[in-house]
Amino acid sequence: MPIRIVEQFLCDYCAHDDKETEAPHKIEINGKRALACDTHAKPLLKALEAFEAVAERIPAPAASSARSGRSRAVRGSSIPARQTGAPTAAEVRQWAQANDVPVSAKARVAQDVYEKFYEAFPDRRPAS
Numbered sequence: 001m002p003i004r005i006v007e008q009f010l011c012d013y014c015a016h017d018d019k020e021t022e023a024p025h026k027i028e029i030n031g032k033r034a035l036a037c038d039t040h041a042k043p044l045l046k047a048l049e050a051f052e053a054v055a056e057r058i059p060a061p062a063a064s065s066a067r068s069g070r071s072r073a074v075r076g077s078s079i080p081a082r083q084t085g086a087p088t089a090a091e092v093r094q095w096a097q098a099n100d101v102p103v104s105a106k107a108r109v110a111q112d113v114y115e116k117f118y119e120a121f122p123d124r125r126p127a128s
Contacts, residue, residue, distance in 0.1 A: 011037035086126040092117045
């Protein structure tokens with residue numbers, strides 16, 4: 001005897017109103033997921049599109065030290081801890097090379113190179 005199993009995804013928003021509306025849209029944000037029908041997905045997707053147009057990508061946080069679990073700032077380094085909008089060493093190194101500022105290709109970027117970067121981009125300086 002042939003059997004057909006059909007998996008149907010229902011709108012999470014319509015379910016609150018005890019409706020069973022098919023949900024062709026799966027919207028995921030920050031590890032959370034919602035299933036939405038066309039009616040509910042349209043305003044959500046429009047708002048997300050507007051957000052994407054103006055949002056700035058935030059770099060992933062750097063891995064913590066395996067030995068101590070403390071950041072460089074806690075250990076007393078002159079390089080600021082990773083913060084939203086703070087430049088990465090790779091960004092500063094790339095800017096320095098493009099602007100003829102002497103910078104090490106592999107070693108730690110010197111604090112004076114960071115200072116020159118902040119002079120060129122004052123809005124990227126982390127809050128102290």
